[in-house]
Amino acid sequence: MFDIFEIFGKFSYFGIFLVLIGINASPILMPPSWIILTSFYLLDPTLNVVILAVVGATAATLGRFILKQISVLFRRFIAEEQKTNLDVIGEYLNQKKYGYAIASFLFGATPLPSNMLFVAYGLMRAKNLGIYVGFWFGRTISYIVMIYFGDAVLTPFLEIFEDRLTGILLIDGAGIGLIVLFASVNWTLLITQRKLKFVKPKIWRF
Template sequence: MDIFEIFSEFSYLGIFLVLIGVNTAPILMPPSWIILTSFYLLDPSLNIVLLAMVGATGATLGRLFLKKISGLFRKFVGEEQKSNLDIIGEYLNQKKYGYVIASFLFGATPLPSNMLFIAYGLMRAKSLSIYVGFWFGRTISYVMMIYFGDTVLRPFFEIFEDRLTGILLIDGAGIGAIILFASINWTVLITQKKLKFVKPKIWRI
């Protein structure tokens, strides 16, 4: 709460900076909607729509940094997985609204998006629509989560009395999802509409 009080002194600018930092980190960070809801509960005079837009902008900028950082680790990815990720990247590039729809649908949920942008970084995705779709999706989801914040936040903390445990479980699920994503044989899925997997070895170590 001390951290929230410190940054709340800077109003929307402080919230913006917090969201950039949280979304640049790959793991061990609470979901952004919890942070925005906490700021709003601390200061109900904040405008919900403006707060959501500021939060979405900070989150999108932070995820841009995370994607760029993740791209630096591409050299450690196994050649089979690297080729596999390139295939899904090329497929999305061929679709006019591929990236914007994918990012919007993911951004419109309260689920953490760190693993999505790590995958984008490993795929070397460069489309600007990634951020456009994500921003709009996050803005919508943040408005809803902030508006119903107190109703949603209390059950979440009751389920995870140890907040670190909740964060670790969410990150664990995200890591599992990215491993599954990288292990799907996208060539077979896209061309033959069949679900097959490649070796689950992701890193060349």
């Protein structure tokens, strides 16, 4: 991992931009991008915090756009019942003026893993500019905070997950669990009758 910082760090903001695109375009087995961004800053404190956050947020948004486009391809493997369920929540968010923007902002402004959110967007075939605008603003704010308090936030986090691979797997597992939970909600019933009911998610066709 240190080799990545050393190699791409030589290219300053552009190198960081490339690393963040790659990390955010991958659905699993990648560390949270705020850890990478904060690590770059701790290695080179001469970087401007605001510029670094804007570069990171732009790269993260572009990477998530790529991830969403890739995820659309996997829709063909989803059971018809689950496609209908996903389309219901997609149409509901489309009817809300800032539905997608608010959802993306909330994920972007917190340390919550957003990879599975964009996988869900891809499976829903979501097409809304608010997805990216909300996420970009949320990520910019969260990155500024994370970078500014880098030592106070990063060190305890890495101590909790001394084995970084274990930490990454736990975070990805939590994200996958959220997708399964998301797919288990009967969105038609929840939206039309305000009743929460869970169904067994028949996700894959084979």
